[in-house]
Amino acid sequence: MITTGIGKRLRGGAESGPQRALIISSFVSRVGNGLFNTAAVLYFTLVVHLPAAQVGAGLTIAGLCGLAAGVPAGNLADRYGPRVVSLIAQAVLALTMASFVLIDSWLAFTLVATLDRLAATAGGAAGGALVARVGGERPAAFRARLRTYVNLGVVVGTLGAAVALQIDTRAAYTALILANAASFALAGLIVLIGVPNYRPLPKPEAHRQWSVLADRPYMSFVALYSAMGLQYQTVSLLLPIWLAAHTDAPRWTVAAVYAVNSGVCVLLQSRLGSKVETPHQGGRALRRAGLLFLVSCPLMALTADVPVWVASALAVLAVCLHSIGEVWESSGGYALGFGLAPDHAQGQYQGLLGIGFNAGQALAPLILTGAVLALGHTGWFLLALFFAALGMAGPPVAAWAERTRPAPPAENTASPRAEAER
Known part of the structure; x- marks a missing residue:
């Protein structure tokens, strides 16, 4: 099996x-x-x-x-x-x-x-x-x-x-x-x-069922990450439509970009993602992702301006770069999404992160096909700048959030999580 x-x-x-x-x-x-x-x-x-x-x-x-x-x-x-x-x-x-x-x-x-x-x-x-x-x-x-x-x-x-x-x-x-x-x-x-049936972690007196909504740094991260999530449907939705409508690239090119995207993510996720442990590293990972998207999106747009055989190769190159950016983006999202959430409220915080991300994915087809695709090359370049701006916001948002987190417990003091795991 x-x-x-x-x-x-x-x-x-x-x-x-x-x-x-x-x-x-x-x-x-x-x-x-x-x-x-x-x-x-x-x-x-x-x-x-x-x-x-x-x-x-x-x-x-x-x-x-x-x-x-x-x-x-x-x-x-x-x-x-x-x-x-x-x-x-x-x-x-x-x-x-x-x-x-x-x-x-x-x-x-x-x-x-x-x-x-x-x-x-x-x-x-x-x-x-x-x-x-x-x-x-x-x-x-x-x-x-x-x-x-x-x-x-x-x-x-x-x-x-x-x-x-x-x-x-x-x-x-x-x-x-x-x-x-x-x-x-x-x-x-x-x-x-x-998987063990982990006991709930003890909660501080200030904890509320909607405490996450008062955590402005985390809310800002959720908004940033949800907006950056448009990059997933850039490859799965926008690029296939662009290739079909604006290029003479063979139809197998669409299948090729899917395969390349999945392959790069499978091969590099562990190698790169394991290096992103802390929120600080997560913010830097988002910045790297934004810069890679800044390059990949214009390359995708340029597939409409080159000969057929070049268009397929250019699409594959663009997706390779974009997929590396996806690995950095997801790794940064993991580091910030989990690292900024208090241990006793991971469920609440992950729930809000899921709401934001899913809402962004629901709006993605409207934004990508209704705005980006309608603007043609200009739309692609604006999308690239949008991703780059979001990525550049990653480090300052991470730094702001880290400043508002409580200090970690002393090394000789057992944490609430450690006590609950016993």
């Missing part, structure tokens, strides 16, 4: 048992995501026979409603333990995903999709808190390794979905959906068996 192979590879590293279990669980669930996400729109339009506009409207409603679960679910994770909330979310995701094979109307689709997004948001908040607890002495290295296997899982799932797309039958699409549902169930089972 593929999970067994991964387990053997991980045993050669320095991961603890809980870290190994969480990595395998995340890989399994992302294989399922890759299977489903690749074919989801085709299933709903060609098999369920919903108009594309209705599918888009239902997904938008579900996505917006799902944002509401972030902070409340994070608070529950802080109060009852992150594993409990994470397991409940995984169970709901398995049920809602399986329910997609039964829907036959837009209303049913929208209701199930909304429950799915609520559970996904809750799972993200609890999962972030769980990652913080499992991270150990070198959390950045663990999170970088985790993201490597997450990316690899999506690639494996996407390749599996390609087979079902080629078969193009209702049974094939149904198999993808049920496989994704099973992946959530299996991922939850792995966490149940392999």
Whole structure:
């Protein structure tokens, strides 16, 4: 089995048992995501026979409603333990995903999709808190390794979905959906068996369920990181449309840029991400990312101005640079998102970070296709400057946030986390 192979590879590293279990669980669930996400729109339009506009409207409603679960679910994770909330979310995701094979109307689709997004948001908040607890002495290295296997899982799932797309039958699409549902169930089972049920950490008297909203430095970081998240759909959405509409590059170029993006992230995430441990290093990582995006976006625009054979090579080069920037951006986001959050409120803080990031991803198609694409070359250059400005803001935001954090406990004093782990 593929999970067994991964387990053997991980045993050669320095991961603890809980870290190994969480990595395998995340890989399994992302294989399922890759299977489903690749074919989801085709299933709903060609098999369920919903108009594309209705599918888009239902997904938008579900996505917006799902944002509401972030902070409340994070608070529950802080109060009852992150594993409990994470397991409940995984169970709901398995049920809602399986329910997609039964829907036959837009209303049913929208209701199930909304429950799915609520559970996904809750799972993200609890999962972030769980990652913080499992991270150990070198959390950045663990999170970088985790993201490597997450990316690899999506690639494996996407390749599996390609087979079902080629078969193009209702049974094939149904198999993808049920496989994704099973992946959530299996991922939850792995966490149940392999990850401890961490006790909630003691909270100071000043803690409130919405304390994160009063943390202005963290709120500023969330806004910055959410805006910078537009870079993900620059490669997955904007560039493919640009290549198809403004260049004569062969259609395989689109597949090539996807493969290059995934490959670079898988190969470099652990190597680069493990070097970004502290918020200070996270701010510098965001700055590096912004500068790489400053170069990659104009190169993507220039694919419309060169011969066909050059356009494909230029697109691949641009995506290579952009993908390195993505690795730095995600590593910086991890270091700041986890490093600035108090241990006792990781769930609440990760919930807000998830809300901000998901809101940015929901707005990304409108911004990228409605503004950037409409402006052509000018839009690309403005997007590059936007990313660079956000990246340059990373170090000062990190420095501001670090100045407002409480001083770490003395070395001879046990921290609340250490006491709770005993």
